[in-house]
């Protein structure tokens with residue numbers, strides 16, 4: 001991370017750690033990727049607070065400790081190919097890029113994908129591919145995936161995403177009614193079927209169908 005002064009950086013990492021992010025590699029990725037690059041306008045001065053912040057298209061960049069928790073729950077290895085549904089600012093994808101072999105990230109808003117892509121280029125994140133589309137259908141051409149992360153809330157895990165997860169794979173996503181507190185869950189796909197873990201309460205914007213208006 002190059003942006004914040006050392007004191008701000010220390011407090012930022014402390015707040016992420018104190019909310020349950022303990023995986024050293026995940027913490028190192030959070031330290032390395034400057035969240036300030038993903039937040040624009042007046043909100044950029046709050047980039048190093050552990051809060052979600054508004055971004056373009058009425059969307060949000062997630063709370064850093066939630067980004068850390070979700071990344072940790074994926075139990076990534078450097079061999080993994082990951083699908084992220086909900087690029088938003090691109091911050092979560094950039095963190096994933098440090099811990100996985102290849103990251104595909106998709107958002108229904110073309111403007112968000114364009115802006116995220118410019119930060120990926122600036123950071124030279126060559127293993128991230130960003131696409132515009134309705135991610136609830138997954139990315140059949142690139143499937144199956146070792147890991148899938150959804151950063152918008154659905155009532156249930158979308159069937160196409162479950163189908164595109166490898167056996168032995170892990171998917172992490174918020175589920176529940178939109179505008180209510182949802183539950184972050186982890187789904188493991190085993191030879192015997194799907195296993196579900198409830199991780200913590202969260203609040204995400206909804207997973208919507210189709211493309212955003214600017215697309």
Ligand code: SAM
Pocket residue numbers: 059060061062085086087088089090091092093106107108109112133134135136151152204205206207208209210212
């Ligand atoms: N991961 C993001 C980040 O690091 O900034 C935060 C994502 S934001 C909470 C949720 C995103 O999901 C929004 O950008 C929204 O446009 C996107 N989204 C909602 N429904 C979608 C869908 N069906 N397909 C793709 N993206 C979707």
